Amino acid sequence: VHGAAGPELVRASMQLAPCPAGRARLTASFALPGRFVIHAVGPIFDNLEKDGPKLASAYRTSLDLAALHEVDSIAFPCISTGVYDFPHQEACDIACETVIRWLSENETPHRIVFCCFEDRDFQLYRERLALD
Numbered sequence: 001v002h003g004a005a006g007p008e009l010v011r012a013s014m015q016l017a018p019c020p021a022g023r024a025r026l027t028a029s030f031a032l033p034g035r036f037v038i039h040a041v042g043p044i045f046d047n048l049e050k051d052g053p054k055l056a057s058a059y060r061t062s063l064d065l066a067a068l069h070e071v072d073s074i075a076f077p078c079i080s081t082g083v084y085d086f087p088h089q090e091a092c093d094i095a096c097e098t099v100i101r102w103l104s105e106n107e108t109p110h111r112i113v114f115c116c117f118e119d120r121d122f123q124l125y126r127e128r129l130a131l132d
Contacts, residue, residue, distance in 0.1 A: 006031040013039055022057035026065045036069060038062045042080030045087070052094055055080055059098040066109045073111035078121045092124040 002010050012027040019025050021043040029037050040058040043051040058079055066074045076095065080086035099112055114129075116122040125131075 001032070001037065004032055005029060005037065009037060013037075021051075022054035022061070024058060024061040024065055026069065036066075036071060038065050038074065040076070040079055042084055042086065045080060045085045048087075048090055051080075051086065052090065055086060055091060055094050056098040059095055060102055063099070063102045063106070063109070067106055071109050073113070074109045075113040075115045077115050077117065081121065088121055088124060092121065092128050096125070096128045 002013075008030040009027060009032075012030075013025070016025040016027065016039070019039060019041045021041050024038050024040040027037050027039065029035055040062045042058045043054040045051050059076065062074065062076070065071075076099075078088070078091055079095070081088050081091045095114065103112070114125045116125055
């Protein structure tokens, strides 16, 4: 994302630091398509009881920012499942439950994409959301 957006995105995101786990910040998108980049910070996984609510909050805070700025669509990576080592199944469940609950109470964004870079994540989201 940073490489495609250009060096301005790095500078803009550094001005918003620090951003604690469970929160999100918004910047312009610079050279990327779309108007904004929402920088969601997930937790470094230690245990589900402590880190599950922080992960859910990262999704909610992102959606709140998207709605506030009248964003029509948003794409989420599998937050915290990479180097932060959050278990993939639990992260998928938290992401889906949080987004579905949020959408039941809000009208926008109209399109939410879960962007899965690994086949195992794609299968988890496909099964969780019953997509065929």
